[in-house]
Amino acid sequence: MLAATAISLLSSGAAYAAEGGANDALLRKLEKMEQRIQQLEAELKQKQDRPAADAEAKRTAKTAALASANAAAPSADTKNATAKPADQKTEPQSSEKSTKPKSKDFMALPPLPAASDKPILGLADSPVPGLSIGAYGEIKFGTMQNPAAGGQWQKGFDAARFVLLPTYAITPNIIFNAEIEFEHAGAGFDNDDKLHGTAEIEQVWIDFKIIDQFNWRSPGVDLVPFGYINQHHEPTQFYSVNRPELYNGIIPSTWKVPSTSVYGTITEDLKYQVMVSASNEDFGDSFDNRTDAKTVPLPGTAYIAGIDGVNALGFSRPPLGDFQQLNNATAMSGRLDFTPTFWAGFAGSISAYYSPNTTPRGAHDDFGNFLGRSSLAMFDAEFRYRVPDTGLELRGEYVRAEFGHPENLRANNDTDPTNNVGKSMYGYSGEIAYHVPLGTILNSEWEAVPFYRYTYMNLQTGGVAGTDANLPTGQGQRQYHTAGFAVFPSPKVVLKATYQRVIDKSATGALSDSFLGGVGFFF
Template identity: 25%
Template sequence: MKKTLVAQALSIAFLSTAIVFPAHASEAELLQRIEKLAAELDAIKAELAATRKKTDVVEQKQEALASTVSASIAPVAASGAAGNGATGASSGAGSWAQSTVVTSYGEINYTRPKNATNQAETDVARAVIGITHRFDEKTKMVAEFEWEHAVTSADDKGESEVEQLYVEHEFNNGLRAKAGLFLMPVGLINTNHEPTAYYGVHRNFVETAIIPSTWREAGFGLSRTHDNGLTWDLGLTTGFDLSKWDTASADGTESPLGSIHQEGQLAKSHDLSMHAALNWRGIPGLLIGGFVFTGKAGQATADFAANDSRVTLWDMHARYTPGLWDLSAVYTRGTISNTDALNLTFIGQPTPVPSSFYGWYTQAAYQLWKNEEYSFTPFVRYELFNTAHSYSAVPQGLGIAPQADEKVATIGASFKIGEGVVLKADYQKFKLDSSRDRLNLGVGYSF
């Protein structure tokens, strides 16, 4: 490529000297031709510079990839050497080089309500930059930084946040310990929520309204994966702050726990919470698991009527991918206890604190077509959820009626370009509130 461009440049230079004194060209024509040739020469120079720049970028990426691959292969090689009688020193930290990997994902969505087309909107839903730095073969740092809704300022709806920030160390027996801000191992998409990893333009309601998405807490965690396919997680972390509940806002109706989530932002930590998760992958293509979280949410707030309130959330989930099928299901239920006295102070307000909320969904997808570059996967999902299934008892005539279950049917498809880009389309039908029926289109990426 470079030789061709250089040859073109030399040819133009030669031609420019050849036409300086043609037999019948006027001075104006000569100047015009010279200016044209000069412009073409400048364009070729620019193209050469761009080519050199692209080559440099490719070489840098190749070097980075080689470093990452070396880091990934090193422990395997070291293990093999040890198995052949090598000493422990041969597999020590000296054989490892530090490595840093940058990842990213993002999505842009278009939503058009069926009965209110004038409310159609396009949203840069999120853009995320991730950095993983491996200090050695057993210790790493993971960070993710997210921007939502394109613009972040005091007058805009956008948010800028740290989605994850933790360090993790693996011991010789396979036990992993981490400390920092990390995602809760609940449901199917909370820890695997890139747009290329789930079906539908928007994340499903059960794993956003009942399980807050993306739910993260600051604290300490332990985990281990066994040879039989069993993985367990235990943790002690921050929890929820019920004093943040806003009775005049619809936030609590949209997501009870999402409205009192602290997200590591000056999180009140008088009351800490515990969680445990168990997942089994003992059969190829099958995942079965469960999760439970519990902790007080009053945070010893002064003059607060619900300091003994406790938040508990649990779920059961399964996913099976036999052949071209992708089948999944989630059931989750949450409670907020000891809210009687608090709700008495909320009499007359539209959004008291619910004592229970729950939801479930089933989903089936089938990869209808695939070649070396593209794949097309239709899917269907049915979900039921209720963010205020029940309220604690209050004096007769002063209470508020529980909400009815909302049921949503979603049908759509994902069109993947390679493994990193996805185009999505779906239509959602709401049983309880048909005014929410909508068409969704989206594009997302992940690398």
Template identity: 75%
Template sequence: MLLAATAISLLGSGSAWSAEGEASDAVLKKMEAMEKRIQSLEAELRQKRVADAAGQEAAPADKKRTAGSEKAQKKTPAPETDKGAKVAAAPELPQDPKGKPSSKPKTLDLSTPPSDLPILGVAPSPVAGLSIGAYGEVKFGSMQNPAANGQWQSGFDTARMVLLPTYAITDNIIFNAEIEFEHAGSGFDNDDKLHGTAEIEQLWIDFKIIDQFNWRAPGIDLVPIGYINQHHEPTQFYSVNRPELYNSIIPSTWKVPGTSVYGTISEDLRYQIMLSATNEDFGDSFANRTDAKTVPLPGTPYFPGIDGANALAFSNPPLGGFDQLSNTLAVSGRLDVTPTFLPGFGGSISAYYSPNTTPRGAHDDLGNFLGKSSLAMFDAEFRYRVPNTGLELRGEYVRVEFGNPANLRANNDSDPTNNVGKAMFGYSGEIAYHIPLGTILRSEWEAVPFYNYTYENLQTGGFAGTDINSPTGAGQRQFHTAGVAVFPSPKIVLKAEYQRVIDKSLVGALSDSYLGGVGFFF
């Protein structure tokens, strides 16, 4: 307006401007146009403010719900993709009109996709940063009982139900745990209808520092050996039971008190290095550990933790109380490979070493004390889903070396059938094919027929100790497993299989089975 008034006064000031009258008229017209445009914008702004105020009064709940659903889809980064740990989404707490956290519980917002709901996939989190997942499996069928001369016996087992609480304290400090209930209960009841345990399978806090280097504080964690030990949820494998290598040589779930560092070396490589309590060559109950934290006194027999029938299945270190029978620490490490030049391929190499697995006070049945024996394990595995096809291939090799078998309890327990040689090893190969079944019950179903062959030798040469060296051949086993896994969703699997077991004992393994299973992981 000031510019316009100035221009008008100048135009009327005298003849000095007469020569430039036409130019002044043009300038004046532009000034008037600018003034009208400013007035128009001011009017639009006033209308928008009025509309916004009316909208906030009319529908505050809708606006909060929209904002909440947008934030709910922002996921906190996982502490380690290889672990498969479920990490919390971090939705904000509901807000009262004054901006303070509401004390009222959040109601289920059906507009939020189920996969983004952080409490068991069905409800929003009542606490910012908290997420709870779960996995579990039920098994049923019929199997031969070798203790009953191979008689076929039917059964049912609620094998496990696991809760997975995770809390993102900050984007860089993350708590993770697994709380597991096995075999339908937390102990025996009077009529044996429950035969279970309740245990903490994982418990640790991650400190995310940089992509290349992160720290997992001391807690209960999984030894980074193989693939299934760290990814043992039932949707991660096709057989009803876990792959055989993880039921003996690798004592899955192999959990230990430990601390580790991990990170990403490159787009193709990730690593983890762990320091942990050592496995123990002691497979007996806690009641047989003395107050001095030793095995039972000489003259009292006890079960080995490592033997030629069960491999390392009973050698895990204790997790509750100061009841370790050794001061020895073990070191383990894993390198994951996912080459970008080979889509669909994943693999790993891993190793474990303990300088001594002999517990305090270890002795043979004659009263002689046993010396040290180291334990070294190596594992290599791969998984390959051939691109643009349904074909999937898996393979694995694992080997265990003992420093001095003469000091292993199994070779000195007056039982010649469970002797242990210088080494144990096993390998497996699996072929599977993914077949889409189409949309059923508003979900995409898939069937995966598979065949797995596994060979184990738990009683190689190099026996030593006070026991008579007379292996029965039961430790040399072949497993032929064929079946189908049906996925109504990636989070649910229905399984059916037949397994044929062969060993070199005189009567044979007598351990065939027909099994079914239901598993879930979300």
């Protein structure tokens, strides 16, 4: 019995010794891990302990980007952040330009920027604490049919736009944003400079970041929260050379207005923006044709419609400067962005817009009869889906505009029967694309995205009483077949080639086909 007990004790001791040795080895490993963590923390602290101005500049600039990323509808603010690769665009995106990093708490200290993500055009650290400057632009070239020349094919070139995107974090909660745009190569048109362009403030406002659920955007110039491309219209965000067709009329992109708005995050899956703005106007003529009384030209003088059955709402946007608005109506608009966590790769939005009156002061027909009020209500639904673990991407969109009293629209009262407007306009599109990795070229991961998009628009849904003959001409009922590819040498640069076939029911046909190439950038 004693012998058995002794043997048992010796065995337990040996096991204990073995276990103790294992514990000692584990403790030594933990000590080494702790030393390594302390070393890494010291290295991180050394990087963060840079000169105060430099650290503050990066911190506030990145805080501005993160704060904007949490906005329900960031318009220009995503432009001031690093662009997301085209193949990631269907990941959760806010309504402004969802290329920014996400954060549930925009007050959290952001990570140090990478060398390619510095606040001044991605190239340099900011010389002013809180300042960040981005840019985007696009060049177009190719050949297209000119319907005004009987469908003759004509070659051309367009330095379409170059845009600067300054952002300044006044404080981590008060963020200034602007977008300064130069279009079509210049700011004027003189015989000796061969320019025919514009320079304009496309956006300017100050964000007051209050809480994730509720933030305020001060009165300024901002993008109407309607559709996706209107707020994400940089050339890296779509694959064709020109913007998708629904945004060239029914949605008058870039749709910018004098406005103020509130926005925020409802849940992790849902964001919102609600805007109050100046109303669109049924006046498409130049500023020279506005009287000093802020009315349309006096009866007896013709003027161009802002809403018609050929250009849709393309010329109806309200003026942005010098108290030149032609009516007192206030419009309301709003948008919900959803990025369901249970459906990886899917994102979408629904939008609405309403103006109680688009009729400008003094509106009249060509015979001197004054026109009454006409309201405008619009709806849009769109989705983007990047199928997980594949290169397949799908997009779709539907938009509709309803007119309260189309008989009071200028297009139905200008003695031109070809541009009449019915009770409504609508359009829809579907797009399929596939992302193909091309490998490493010039020290960058390249990607090709072949795509096809079908679009149908009906801008002349039927005859409505007015002074004109009110039968649809077929010119406003169009189909667009758009195919091509986009090559991304970097997520910030895109090379494009597009063929578009346009079909309508007019007597001559659309005569608007095109072969176009383009170069775009966004950083």
